[in-house]
Amino acid sequence: MRRGEVHALLGENGAGKSTLMNVLYGLHQPDEGEIRLRDEPVAIGSPREAIGLRIGMVHQHFMLIGVMTVAENVVLASEPRKGALLDRGAAERRVSELSERFGLAVDPRARVEDIGVGQQQRVEILRVLHRGADVLILDEPTAVLTAQEAQELFAVLRNLTAEGVSVIFITHKLREVLEIADRVTVLRRGRKVDTVSTQGATEASLAKLMVGREVLFRVEKEAEEAGRPLLEVEGLEALDDRGLPALRGLSLQVRAGEIVGLAGVDGNGQSELVECVTGLRVPAAGTIRVGGREIGGAGVRGALAAGIGHIAEDRHRRGLVLPFNLAENLALRGYRRGPLSRFGLLSPRRMRKRAFPLLQDYDVRGGDCDTPAASLSGGNQQKVVIARELAEDPLVTVAAQPTRGLDVGAIEFVHRQLLEQREAGRAVLLVSLELEEIRSLSDRVLVIYEGRVVAEVGPDASDEELGVAMTGGRAPAEA
Amino acid sequence: MSATGGGDGGQAPGTVASRLSGYLRGGGVLVPVITALLSFLVGGVVVLAAGSNPISTYRAVFEGSGLNWVFPWLSAEDRTLAALNLQQTLLLTAPFILAGLAVAFAFRAGLFNIGGQGQYLVGTIAAVWIGSSLGDLPALLHVVLAMLAACAAGALWGGIAGLLKATTGANEVISTIMLNWIAIWLGVWLFSVGGPLHSSDPAQESVPVSDDVEPGARLPVFWGDPELQGLHVGLFVAIGVLLVFWILLNRSVTGYEVRAVGFNPDAAEYGGINAGRTYVKVMLICGLFAGLAGALDVLGWQFRIATTDVQISQVGFYGIAVALLGRNTAVGTAVAALLFGGLINGTSVRNLDPTIFDPQLAVNLTLIIQGLIVLFVSAPVLITLLSPGRLVRRARGRPAPEGTA
Numbered sequence: 001m002r003r004g005e006v007h008a009l010l011g012e013n014g015a016g017k018s019t020l021m022n023v024l025y026g027l028h029q030p031d032e033g034e035i036r037l038r039d040e041p042v043a044i045g046s047p048r049e050a051i052g053l054r055i056g057m058v059h060q061h062f063m064l065i066g067v068m069t070v071a072e073n074v075v076l077a078s079e080p081r082k083g084a085l086l087d088r089g090a091a092e093r094r095v096s097e098l099s100e101r102f103g104l105a106v107d108p109r110a111r112v113e114d115i116g117v118g119q120q121q122r123v124e125i126l127r128v129l130h131r132g133a134d135v136l137i138l139d140e141p142t143a144v145l146t147a148q149e150a151q152e153l154f155a156v157l158r159n160l161t162a163e164g165v166s167v168i169f170i171t172h173k174l175r176e177v178l179e180i181a182d183r184v185t186v187l188r189r190g191r192k193v194d195t196v197s198t199q200g201a202t203e204a205s206l207a208k209l210m211v212g213r214e215v216l217f218r219v220e221k222e223a224e225e226a227g228r229p230l231l232e233v234e235g236l237e238a239l240d241d242r243g244l245p246a247l248r249g250l251s252l253q254v255r256a257g258e259i260v261g262l263a264g265v266d267g268n269g270q271s272e273l274v275e276c277v278t279g280l281r282v283p284a285a286g287t288i289r290v291g292g293r294e295i296g297g298a299g300v301r302g303a304l305a306a307g308i309g310h311i312a313e314d315r316h317r318r319g320l321v322l323p324f325n326l327a328e329n330l331a332l333r334g335y336r337r338g339p340l341s342r343f344g345l346l347s348p349r350r351m352r353k354r355a356f357p358l359l360q361d362y363d364v365r366g367g368d369c370d371t372p373a374a375s376l377s378g379g380n381q382q383k384v385v386i387a388r389e390l391a392e393d394p395l396v397t398v399a400a401q402p403t404r405g406l407d408v409g410a411i412e413f414v415h416r417q418l419l420e421q422r423e424a425g426r427a428v429l430l431v432s433l434e435l436e437e438i439r440s441l442s443d444r445v446l447v448i449y450e451g452r453v454v455a456e457v458g459p460d461a462s463d464e465e466l467g468v469a470m471t472g473g474r475a476p477a478e479a
Numbered sequence: 480m481s482a483t484g485g486g487d488g489g490q491a492p493g494t495v496a497s498r499l500s501g502y503l504r505g506g507g508v509l510v511p512v513i514t515a516l517l518s519f520l521v522g523g524v525v526v527l528a529a530g531s532n533p534i535s536t537y538r539a540v541f542e543g544s545g546l547n548w549v550f551p552w553l554s555a556e557d558r559t560l561a562a563l564n565l566q567q568t569l570l571l572t573a574p575f576i577l578a579g580l581a582v583a584f585a586f587r588a589g590l591f592n593i594g595g596q597g598q599y600l601v602g603t604i605a606a607v608w609i610g611s612s613l614g615d616l617p618a619l620l621h622v623v624l625a626m627l628a629a630c631a632a633g634a635l636w637g638g639i640a641g642l643l644k645a646t647t648g649a650n651e652v653i654s655t656i657m658l659n660w661i662a663i664w665l666g667v668w669l670f671s672v673g674g675p676l677h678s679s680d681p682a683q684e685s686v687p688v689s690d691d692v693e694p695g696a697r698l699p700v701f702w703g704d705p706e707l708q709g710l711h712v713g714l715f716v717a718i719g720v721l722l723v724f725w726i727l728l729n730r731s732v733t734g735y736e737v738r739a740v741g742f743n744p745d746a747a748e749y750g751g752i753n754a755g756r757t758y759v760k761v762m763l764i765c766g767l768f769a770g771l772a773g774a775l776d777v778l779g780w781q782f783r784i785a786t787t788d789v790q791i792s793q794v795g796f797y798g799i800a801v802a803l804l805g806r807n808t809a810v811g812t813a814v815a816a817l818l819f820g821g822l823i824n825g826t827s828v829r830n831l832d833p834t835i836f837d838p839q840l841a842v843n844l845t846l847i848i849q850g851l852i853v854l855f856v857s858a859p860v861l862i863t864l865l866s867p868g869r870l871v872r873r874a875r876g877r878p879a880p881e882g883t884a
Contacts (some may be wrong), residue, residue, distance in 0.1 A: 280748060300751040310749070318749045321742045332739070332750035341732045348730070 008181035056128030066113030118149035172407035227256030230427035236286035248451040261442030269451035279303030309394030322374035327355040362387040379410030518851035544821030572820035577772035578798025583807035594655025596795025597662035602773025605632035610692035618695035633770015641762025645755030666789035713775035725809040
């Protein structure tokens with residue numbers, strides 16, 4: 001690690017990236033080995049000592065206090081004081097000064113809960129800089145950002161390195177590594193595979209280092225003849241959580257043996273559509289038929305019984321009960337029925353007996369039936385969700401952002417599973433913000449805009465074509 | 480972790496009750512043991528400040544609880560005394576177990592049931608009403624009927640709070656506290672002179688007390704002298720309910736739903752669980768437990784209720800401390816109930832030698848220790864500050880954020 005460079009740390013979920021960084025930041029103690037900083041071996045016993053050594057960390061999940069202002073959050077735990085009181089003016093001046101020097105524009109007086117995620121991340125970075133850090137650790141900083149915000153972050157990082165700050169950038173997105181990093185260290189299963197310069201590296205070469213074998217970026221698939229419609233949505237209207245219309249007469253069809261991709265800018269009714277189809281939201285009008293059966297308003301159990309599988313957008317909020325063990329999580333859809341329960345009593349033995357082969361088949365690593373879902377890596381958690389949903393043998397699988405936050409190996413796995421559903425003559429509705437993913441998997445691409453399907457294009461439509469439709473422009477003639 | 484702390488690895492933020500409940504089950508058996516020890520330690524400082532010797536005081540409290548009965552070396556005379564004391568301790572333990580379960584079960588669904596006291600009180604009212612009337616019923620039927628009536632009354636009281644939560648979103652903490660007061664004043668009205676359940680005995684004409692429970696509706700004493708408030712079979716009822724609680728929570732479809740809702744209501748909904756219906760079900764069951772506790776006291780040793788009993792009763796509130804210390808598990812609740820039963824009995828004026836500790840202060844010692852336990856278990860920050868880092872991380876129940884955790 002050199003002064004003033006951006007050093008990326010790349011690895012699959014569970015490869016040990018976060019653990020390594022937690023050791024550097026003093027959250028975990030190493031069992032063996034030593035850490036050298038500025039040529040001297042150091043022992044980092046706690047985050048406080050790490051801060052003393054001018055190491056700063058920005059976590060994936062921000063640790064900010066929403067009701068406090070930006071300035072108050074930045075100086076927290078090392079406040080400029082006026083007597084026993086916080087010197088607010090000095091704090092605000094300090095924040096302005098820092099943000100000017102490093103090109104991180106934020107309003108020091110804004111309340112953190114009122115500003116966007118990208119801005120909040122800047123506050124985190126400012127806080128670390130305020131404490132004098134010159135080694136900055138960023139743990140998957142782009143996971144929560146839009147593409148635009150990510151670009152802004154990269155600009156900030158370039159400013160920081162120009163000022164002599166070194167940045168460790170943890171990620172599993174290959175494109176970002178090539179874009180921002182000077183050098184990259186690849187980890188696999190807790191070991192360093194190699195450290196290479198990004199000059200001359202390609203996505204394919206990095207992916208190979210990371211996974212240990214060649215990775216297919218384009219999904220190969222046979223042309224399939226689409227069969228009868230399994231999911232038919234007609235004139236669907238629904239309100240969002242604030243009571244505003246989110247779906248305004250949306251219609252779509254997914255036939256047996258096809259994957260239909262739903263592309264769109266976030267917040268155009270995708271979540272509401274997914275919730276209506278999976279029974280989580282009651283539609284205000286319109287019909288939803290699964291295999292010819294009407295399920296609108298039948299609730300989650302009704303949708304499940306009709307043959308809907310749901311890979312939820314947020315596996316922590318919806319898809320998993322994190323403190324439950326894997327056997328319990330795998331039972332979330334089927335615990336009410338035999339063989340998992342009889343006469344209102346659960347059988348942990350039969351739950352395990354059912355879970356064990358699923359964990360094998362879906363290659364879930366890092367835990368067995370009795371491991372809490374919380375302790376698995378993101379990719380393995382997603383495998384658990386997919387195992388559970390596909391084990392119900394659904395007619396229609398609704399996959400919402402199924403690869404969000406996953407590494408290339410896990411993404412490939414998820415894609416293969418969806419394609420297998422297609423080959424088995426099932427229907428898949430894929431909702432994703434990743435155009436690349438939609439294009440490579442879908443047989444047809446529908447574009448959603450303001451609660452309606454506004455265009456249908458083929459999977460080989462260009463970015464421009466999709467972009468125009470997604471922002472409400474007239475789509476060009478069918479590709 | 481920086482001073483802001485609290486970043487909880489991305490789990491959906493539950494209610495305060497569910498987070499507290501999760502924390503309570505996080506750190507193995509160590510946290511409650513440390514909690515109890517700390518409470519006794521601080522209590523000892525208070526004893527010292529009051530001018531007594533804490534070690535001999537605690538020894539006297541222990542002997543007063545009758546728990547020394549288990550020591551094989553006691554003389555016959557000491558053993559007789561210890562047996563009497565232990566009977567009294569267990570007499571308190573049985574309703575504490577049930578009141579504790581009433582709080583613990585709600586905790587597991589992410590609800591904070593402060594209403595154990597009200598549910599307990601309506602249980603006592605129903606038990607004394609059925610127990611003192613219907614005198615010509617066969618004994619077994621009568622006692623069972625009185626217990627069922629108490630369960631139903633408690634379940635109704637808890638169910639109201641659950642229904643309000645499910646339909647209007649009313650916070651169960653507020654509604655159960657209000658229901659406590661309704662139960663208290665209902666009891667005072669029923670048993671006061673001229674009230675609907677006021678005693679028909681001419682000798683009690685001016686005393687605000689209920690009729691006596693019929694002999695046939697009393698729980699039989701199995702250990703000790705029935706005339707001297709021996710130990711009744713209600714203890715076995717409580718132990719049986721502990722077993723039911725464990726099976727219900729860990730081995731039943733309902734318990735799965737309760738735990739899922741408690742951990743993550745959104746994921747529960749995704750699994751097809753109706754959170755509102757679960758809240759009602761949970762509060763019905765909690766009320767049932769607390770109501771049954773009321774039946775044990777009325778049918779086991781009180782046999783009548785005066786308006787003052789209604790006003791000073793604390794059993795339901797002890798249930799909160801029992802559940803907190805017992806970490807909302809079956810075994811923990813049993814142990815914590817025994818601890819509180821022993822503590823209260825051991826510090827009762829009757830049991831504590833005035834030369835060792837001023838009996839007037841003794842009752843306050845119980846309250847101090849109880850208060851400290853509630854304080855220590857409810858203030859995770861304190862415990863985490865006082866415990867080694869490893870424990871903290873275990874209490875969080877997860878390793879460091881990993882991948883996209």
